[in-house]
Amino acid sequence: MEMTGREIWTVIHGMVFGFIFLLGFSGALYAVYALRPEWLSAEGMNRTINLTKAFVWGLAIAAWGAVISGTFIVYPWYRAAPPEGTADLSAYPRSLLLADPGTAEWHRFGMEWKEHVAFLAPMAATVVAFIVSYYGPTLAKKVGERRAVMIFFIVSFAAAAAAGMFGAFITKAAPVR
Amino acid sequence: MVKIISETISDKPNGPVAAALLGGGIGAAVFGLITLFSELSESFGQALNWYNPVGPLSGKSILGIAAYFIAWAVLHSVWKGKEVNNFNSISTIALVLLAVGLLGTFPPVWHLFISE
Numbered sequence: 409m410e411m412t413g414r415e416i417w418t419v420i421h422g423m424v425f426g427f428i429f430l431l432g433f434s435g436a437l438y439a440v441y442a443l444r445p446e447w448l449s450a451e452g453m454n455r456t457i458n459l460t461k462a463f464v465w466g467l468a469i470a471a472w473g474a475v476i477s478g479t480f481i482v483y484p485w486y487r488a489a490p491p492e493g494t495a496d497l498s499a500y501p502r503s504l505l506l507a508d509p510g511t512a513e514w515h516r517f518g519m520e521w522k523e524h525v526a527f528l529a530p531m532a533a534t535v536v537a538f539i540v541s542y543y544g545p546t547l548a549k550k551v552g553e554r555r556a557v558m559i560f561f562i563v564s565f566a567a568a569a570a571a572g573m574f575g576a577f578i579t580k581a582a583p584v585r
Numbered sequence: 586m587v588k589i590i591s592e593t594i595s596d597k598p599n600g601p602v603a604a605a606l607l608g609g610g611i612g613a614a615v616f617g618l619i620t621l622f623s624e625l626s627e628s629f630g631q632a633l634n635w636y637n638p639v640g641p642l643s644g645k646s647i648l649g650i651a652a653y654f655i656a657w658a659v660l661h662s663v664w665k666g667k668e669v670n671n672f673n674s675i676s677t678i679a680l681v682l683l684a685v686g687l688l689g690t691f692p693p694v695w696h697l698f699i700s701e
Contacts, residue, residue: 479646484638517692523642524620524690528613531653532683535609539602546597553602556676560609563683 414485418584421482425474426572429467429529433565436463440540440558443548453545461544464537471530471568478575483523485584501582514581518574526571532564600664603675608660610682612653617689619645624695 411419439460442448448456490500497504505515539557540547547554623630623641633644669675688694 475646479639479642480636483642487640488638520692521690524616524645525687527616527646527649528683528686528690531609531612531616531650531686535605538605542601542605543597546595549596550599550602552673552676553599556606556680559680560606560683563687567687 412585414482414584417477417481418579421474421477422572422575422579425470425477426568426575428470429474429533429568430565430572432463432467432470433561433568436460436467437558437561437565439463440536440547440554440561443545443554445548448548453548457540457544457547461537461541464533464540468530468533468537471533471564474568474571475526475530478526478571479523482584486519498582499585501578501584504582505578511581514574514578518578522571522574522578525567527567529564529568529571532560532567536561536564598666598668599672600667600669601661603669603672604657604660604664606679607675607682608653608657610679610686611656612649613686614682614689615652615656615686616645616649617686619648619689621689621695621698625698 439456443453443456443460485501487502488500490497490503494500497507502515502519505511505519536557539553543550543553547557619633623633623645630641633641633648635647636643639646
């Protein structure tokens, strides 16, 4: 049971940062949704909002951690070009996928979508975290603002989910080792 | 005795919130459009290769993130402490820009513009 340095970074990218974001999303979305004056007392609101602020900032940081570690640490290993004449492409996942027409779409569609759409997740999540922090309990009275926050948050999750799902599939087809 | 919260909540101007939403939308749209154009023009894509191990994604990501933070910072400085009256319009524009970002990063959309 050993892991290479590359595998450890892949785990940090997907299973630590990415997983924290995807796992925490539904709870944070409900916390924002539940910020309603008719549902909470003043004491309950203060307690909820402080936890929600920490929660959404944690998720935004996790999303930035996932895209930065993914782009600048893991992705170079994925896209590295093999030396000419290399027969065993297992250390070059992009080339391995493209070498077989049966797996090429994992790169052409899956990886191409994943590597780009993922950037929308931290952008949208940071907007959400800022607005929750700025308004605090006031967000409970702001119906339009809360709706916009929730849409940004859902888009953020959708982007991260697409990236995470294809990350898992591609890792299964051609892992970074 | 439980207090009703609407009595205890102070109001805050919505300018910084509008700035955050619109800045986020602009950042997403710029990133999506850069991604789309880099697929349409090979020379533009290569010009974004700022760090060879990462390839063109290095330029796209750095430009997209810079556009996001710069747009947000500029809008924040303009609307800080102010109440924006047309908030719903700004919010709608922000969501449309976010959708532009999503479309620009979706490979089937690239192929609509690329002649095989």
